[in-house]
Amino acid sequence: MRASRLLSILTTLQARGRITAPELADTCEVSVRTIYRDIDALAAAGIPVYADRGAEGGYRLLDGYRVRLNGLSPPEAEALFMAGLPGPAAALGLDAAMMAAQNKLMAALPANLRENAGRMQERFHLDAPNWFGEAEEPVHLRAIAGALLRERMIKIRYQSWRAEKQRRVAPLGLVLKAGSWYLAGYVDKSVRTYRVARILDCSVLDQPFARPADFDLVAYWQAATLRLEAELHPNTVTVRLSPFGIKLLNVVTQPYVKARMRIEETVDAAGWRIAVLPIGKTVWHAATELLRFGAEAEVLEPVELREKMAEIAQAMAARYHDTKLYDGVGPEADPNAILPSSTLSRSCGS
Structure with a gap:
């Protein structure tokens, strides 16, 4: 355990140039007193570690001193290849440099580590955009x-x-x-x-x-x-949610909202519960966010938002009232029926 920590201190000194004992203690998850003993051990082993005093001080290696450290563990080698996922590097124009660096790293690895490192490239892929979105390729x-x-x-x-x-x-x-x-x-x-x-x-x-x-x-x-x-969620809304509406919270709400919402434990006779959620700046933005819950949510407060939801619901009901526009689609049709794929394709413009 100590040998691994000494190696970690040495690589950190070599990478950072200068670092304080408290910073090393945080990195290694040990006490500052332990770091003092480890630095003494490195110095006793002939490693030229020096301490600079003052506000800008810290431990450092003698200028120009470098040590070859080839003792990568299998997880460390795999992690290096995970860091070389191609998408962001290509966007920055570093794809060729990244490939060259990986080839050099692969050549330097012991034979027993090369196979696992190669597997990381074959089995992991980073797809950064959200579903149904595309990665931006900014010109500049x-x-x-x-x-x-x-x-x-x-x-x-x-x-x-x-x-x-x-x-x-x-x-x-x-x-x-x-x-x-x-x-x-x-x-x-x-x-x-x-x-x-x-x-x-x-x-x-x-x-x-x-x-x-x-x-x-x-x-x-x-x-x-x-x-x-x-800033996007400065207000709160009190809503009454059905059992299915409670489940929808985990699907349609953002992490920020999930972390700050409050759901009462009390359940009414119909199984509905009261929740308080962060909501958008304006009544319109708040209404559009809550429309995703459909009939599984009822706004209780604020009153102006409840009125806006009713206004939108009435307008939608009036718009869909004429059921002759699409044969077989409307209140008189089977509410559990699934639209044929051809109908969906036409409605999606394909």
């Missing part, structure tokens, strides 16, 4: 990625929800979510998010920028996602 993605790596400013023309805008942006990070790429960029003394597919024009400038030392892309994205979800 590669240029933005290049500017991000070289820390160069970019000038973009962006189509927002309201209007076209021009911005000078310091690109700080790219995120792939559900098949769409997003740029985190520093603009007007704040970090903002841009959907890359909505960038109409992009030019990379010669002007360098200083990347904020405290910027953490993962932390920023998590906070921005929570903030957006909260």
Whole structure:
């Protein structure tokens, strides 16, 4: 166990350059006192580990010191090949480089690890978009990625929800979510998010920028996602749900809503229960979200939303009242009948 930890400390020092004892303790899941003993053991074994004092201090290896570490375990080798899934790399223009790196890694692996590593490529595939969606292929993605790596400013023309805008942006990070790429960029003394597919024009400038030392892309994205979800669901609705409506909650509601909804344990005589859910900004948005439940939900509060649901239901009932438009489709037809595939094909435009 200790040998593995010493190897982990050594690889971390080699990869990070400088790291503090508390950071090493968190990484290795041990106490800081244990890290002190492990550093002493590495130094006693002839590894040139040095401690720099001060606010910017920490442990580091002697400049230029490198050690060859070929002791990959089978799970570690498999994980490296899982990290080489081709879709995102190709979108960034790194597919050829990724393939070359994998070939070099495969050649360096011991024979007993090559077979399992090859299986990972054959048996796992990343399909990022949601069902019935397509992965975006933004025109300017590669240029933005290049500017991000070289820390160069970019000038973009962006189509927002309201209007076209021009911005000078310091690109700080790219995120792939559900098949769409997003740029985190520093603009007007704040970090903002841009959907890359909505960038109409992009030019990379010669002007360098200083990347904020405290910027953490993962932390920023998590906070921005929570903030957006909260902005999209600022209100709550009290609904009465049938037993089937309760089941639909797990199918049609977003994770943000699931994590914050409250369902009463009390069941009425018909088996219905009361639930309080986060809901959209406007009455119209809230109504469209709840229409997915059909007749399995009844809005109790707020009153204006209940009235909007009734208005929409009456309008839909009036629209479908003329049952002669489609033979065999309407209230007088068998409610349990399934539409023939030919009918479905025509209705879908195929």
